[in-house]
Structure formats: C-alpha cells, structure tokens
Amino acid sequence: MKAAVLYGKEDVRLEERPIPKAGPNQMVVKINYVGICGTDVEFFRHGHPFYHEPMVLGHENSGTVSEVGEGVTEFQVGDRVLCGPPAHCVEDCPSCRRGETNICINGFPRTAGIGGPDGGYADYYLVRDVAHTMLIKVPDNVEFKDAVLFDVICVALHGIRKSDFKLGDNVVVSGTGPIGLSAIQFLKAGGANKIIVLGTNSAKFPTLKEYGADYCINTKECADIGGEIRSILGSPVGADIVFECAGQPDSLLNCIHQCVRPGGQVMIIGTIQSPVTLSPGNFQIFEPDLKSAFVYTADEVRMYLEMLAAGKISFPGMVTDIISLTDCVERGLDRKDRTGMLKILIDPSL
Ligand SMILES: [Zn+2]
Ligand SMILES: [Zn+2]
Structure with a gap:
C-alpha cells in the first residue's frame, strides 16, 4: 500500500509498505478520505514537536473496517467509521473520570497521525488499541465526504458548547x-x-x-x-x-x-x-x-453525525479539493496558492 510518511521539517515521503495486520485488540481500517488539517501543515513546516520517529500523518480519518483482531467485540469488518483525535486513556485519569476525554492527560501519544507511527495518509490505517482510540460508527445515510469533516466542525461545536x-x-x-x-x-x-x-x-x-x-x-x-x-x-x-x-x-x-x-x-x-x-x-x-476550548469529545462527534443524518446541518462548499496521496505535498501541505481554499481531502484510491 501507499503511505505518506513525515520524516521531519519539509520532509514527507511517499512509501510503499505492506498492508498492516491486526493483532489482538487491534483493527485495520481501509481509508477512503483523510482531511488535511492545519496541524499537519504545521508538522510539515516546522517538524513534529515531540515525536521524532517517521510517522504517517493524518488524524481526520474516515473508512471501512477491513480486519478486526482477537478481542475486538464492538466493531466488525465492513463497519463505516471515523477515527480521529483525541484518543483517551483506559487508566481513568482525572480528566477522563470527569468525562472530559478531550483533555485526557494520556491521550495525545495515542492519537492517530499525531502521537505515534500510524495515521490516515495511507490506503490502510492500523488502529493499535481500539480501547484507547476515538472510533465512531457513521450512520448509513451519512456520506463519508461529510462525516470526515468532523474534526474542524466538532472543534467549533465544542467551543460554542463550552462558551x-x-x-x-x-x-x-x-x-x-x-x-x-x-x-x-x-x-x-x-x-x-x-x-x-x-x-x-x-x-x-x-x-x-x-x-x-x-x-x-x-x-x-x-x-x-x-x-x-x-x-x-x-x-x-x-x-x-x-x-x-x-x-x-x-x-x-x-x-x-x-x-x-x-x-x-x-x-x-x-x-x-x-x-x-x-x-x-x-x-x-x-x-x-x-x-x-480544545478539540471535542466522542459524544460531540455523535451529535454532529446525528444532526447530519437528520439534515439539520450541511456544509456545502466546505471541501474545495480532493487530491491523491501522490499530490499530498504539492497540492496539500505545501500548497502555495491558498486563495478561496477551505478543506482539502485526500482520497488514497486516486
Ligand atoms: Zn485536525
Ligand atoms: Zn484519560
């Protein structure tokens, strides 16, 4: 499979890698869209602030479960899912105990495309520990192209709800x-x-x-x-x-x-x-x-998906470009002309 790997400042390389295999409590998701976030652009321009191994970018992921490992009971092959920030802990930290999983003190290193080696700028994404990761099922009548906007939209939703x-x-x-x-x-x-x-x-x-x-x-x-x-x-x-x-x-x-x-x-x-x-x-x-306000909780993503499914909100014109993995630097992370640009999605199948 193809994967876009961040090696450091202004150094993203397209690599051929084997499709990951799901171990116990792991899951593999076939990515259909991944959003390019301002955070990814920051990582590209300045290098990652704390993770210094090669990492696949991408934390605004949507796709279909293609394999579940032993011990995974909540998801099945074929489930339509979102996977993104923030991950959270199962150690029951003081934030998680209060339901504020968005400010979990153990969450960041477990977040897709932010704190570890795996992210969604690839054909397949390995969810290393289902219990630690934000995974949300997408209702059948919600299109992936809308669902995958959860990251930016739920940041706004959470900020307004906290105000x-x-x-x-x-x-x-x-x-x-x-x-x-x-x-x-x-x-x-x-x-x-x-x-x-x-x-x-x-x-x-x-x-x-x-x-x-x-x-x-x-x-x-x-x-x-x-x-x-x-x-x-x-x-x-x-x-x-x-x-x-x-x-x-x-x-x-x-x-x-x-x-x-x-x-x-x-x-x-x-x-x-x-x-x-x-x-x-x-x-x-x-x-x-x-x-x-910082990011959002899983409940807020579910709220967003329910409002989308009910037709109460829609975001026409938000996606201004859909590009291939091969173009993720030139037409995405390092794009020069940003006039009128809003959200860029990567479709790994292109
Ligand atoms: Zn983001
Ligand atoms: Zn926690």
Missing part, C-alpha cells in the same frame, strides 16, 4: 477557515442575533454570508474594527461573545481589545502557536472572560 453563548447574543467570529465557517452555521442555528465575521480575504465573504454571517469585516482594510462593530450593533459597546477561530496572534488581540463588550466573553478556539503580547491592565478594567 456562555445564549439565544439572542450578538457575536463576532474571527477567522474564515473551516472552523470559523462551522461556528457561523452553529451560531445561526443556535439563534444568535447579529453574527459579525472578521477575515482578511474578501473573496470568502459571499460563502460566509451563505453560512449565516450578517456582516463581514476585512481587517486588512478596516482602520477601526471596534468602531465598525459598535456601529453595526448600534451600541456603545462590542459583542457579547467573541470566538477566536483564526489561530492567529493578531486575531486574538482584536478579539480582546476591539470586539468584546465589557463583561463579555472571548472564547479561544483556534490554536495559536506563536507568542502573544498582552497588557492585561488594558482590558482587565472591563472584565472580559477569557476562556479556551
């Missing part, structure tokens, strides 16, 4: 990638009053409006973001809740200093890898609540 968002709130979403787009749709479905979106690429604004944005502000062209937001809201203060979905330092600073009303909330959903300089005294006097 203090209430029906009728005025909200700002900073970021126009797949996570921002998902957040807009959930906020609209949840009854937000005005949804204002901050982005840097006006070409995406028509899509954002189709998803539910009421107003879009191009932060590169707007000299007074706070003033613009207050004018849209017809209020001397900013939005009730601001969702940082861009994963950029400037975006977080805008959220805190320009967008949120006194006593409102800034929810950090995007993953910001660079340092951010904050002067707490400048915003502390207005008591904004800074909160963060």
Whole structure:
C-alpha cells in the first residue's frame, strides 16, 4: 500500500509498505478520505514537536473496517467509521473520570497521525488499541465526504458548547477557515442575533454570508474594527461573545481589545502557536472572560453525525479539493496558492 510518511521539517515521503495486520485488540481500517488539517501543515513546516520517529500523518480519518483482531467485540469488518483525535486513556485519569476525554492527560501519544507511527495518509490505517482510540460508527445515510469533516466542525461545536453563548447574543467570529465557517452555521442555528465575521480575504465573504454571517469585516482594510462593530450593533459597546477561530496572534488581540463588550466573553478556539503580547491592565478594567476550548469529545462527534443524518446541518462548499496521496505535498501541505481554499481531502484510491 501507499503511505505518506513525515520524516521531519519539509520532509514527507511517499512509501510503499505492506498492508498492516491486526493483532489482538487491534483493527485495520481501509481509508477512503483523510482531511488535511492545519496541524499537519504545521508538522510539515516546522517538524513534529515531540515525536521524532517517521510517522504517517493524518488524524481526520474516515473508512471501512477491513480486519478486526482477537478481542475486538464492538466493531466488525465492513463497519463505516471515523477515527480521529483525541484518543483517551483506559487508566481513568482525572480528566477522563470527569468525562472530559478531550483533555485526557494520556491521550495525545495515542492519537492517530499525531502521537505515534500510524495515521490516515495511507490506503490502510492500523488502529493499535481500539480501547484507547476515538472510533465512531457513521450512520448509513451519512456520506463519508461529510462525516470526515468532523474534526474542524466538532472543534467549533465544542467551543460554542463550552462558551456562555445564549439565544439572542450578538457575536463576532474571527477567522474564515473551516472552523470559523462551522461556528457561523452553529451560531445561526443556535439563534444568535447579529453574527459579525472578521477575515482578511474578501473573496470568502459571499460563502460566509451563505453560512449565516450578517456582516463581514476585512481587517486588512478596516482602520477601526471596534468602531465598525459598535456601529453595526448600534451600541456603545462590542459583542457579547467573541470566538477566536483564526489561530492567529493578531486575531486574538482584536478579539480582546476591539470586539468584546465589557463583561463579555472571548472564547479561544483556534490554536495559536506563536507568542502573544498582552497588557492585561488594558482590558482587565472591563472584565472580559477569557476562556479556551480544545478539540471535542466522542459524544460531540455523535451529535454532529446525528444532526447530519437528520439534515439539520450541511456544509456545502466546505471541501474545495480532493487530491491523491501522490499530490499530498504539492497540492496539500505545501500548497502555495491558498486563495478561496477551505478543506482539502485526500482520497488514497486516486
Ligand atoms: Zn485536525
Ligand atoms: Zn484519560
């Protein structure tokens, strides 16, 4: 089979490997789609932060179970499944005991395509320990192409569920990638009053409006973001809740200093890898609540699949390209022209 293997910074090699065999408590999944995540791009650009052996990338996996090892009882050959982050422990760590498996202290090293040798940028993926891994069955009437978007969409879902968002709130979403787009749709479905979106690429604004944005502000062209937001809201203060979905330092600073009303909330959903300089005294006097959210739980993925199956949500236009494993660097991880790009999927059969 083919597998795209990360060896280090800007070093991904396409290799021919034997199809894995399932040992006890293991399972093999034939991958049909794997999403290219911003995390994969980070690993490609900078190297993996803690795992230094060759690893197959890919944590946004969908496919069909092709082999189950001895001792696996919950899955059968032919089951349609998702496999992704976060893995969790069976040692019953304090986070897992509270049901917060997304912040399991043992989860990361067990997560597909993130903490170990195996991931979904391949024809087949070996699930090394079924009990430790997030595996979710996909309902028959949900297409894999929609189901496989679970990673970005459930990040938004979890962030909103963890926030203090209430029906009728005025909200700002900073970021126009797949996570921002998902957040807009959930906020609209949840009854937000005005949804204002901050982005840097006006070409995406028509899509954002189709998803539910009421107003879009191009932060590169707007000299007074706070003033613009207050004018849209017809209020001397900013939005009730601001969702940082861009994963950029400037975006977080805008959220805190320009967008949120006194006593409102800034929810950090995007993953910001660079340092951010904050002067707490400048915003502390207005008591904004800074909160963060990380990935999602298995229950939230099931919730997403149920809403998809019932036709309550849909994400048209989210997938902007489907590429082969051979093209995963040039047209994926190292893609130069990212204009209008949202989610790229790899189909290993291409
Ligand atoms: Zn991801
Ligand atoms: Zn745990």
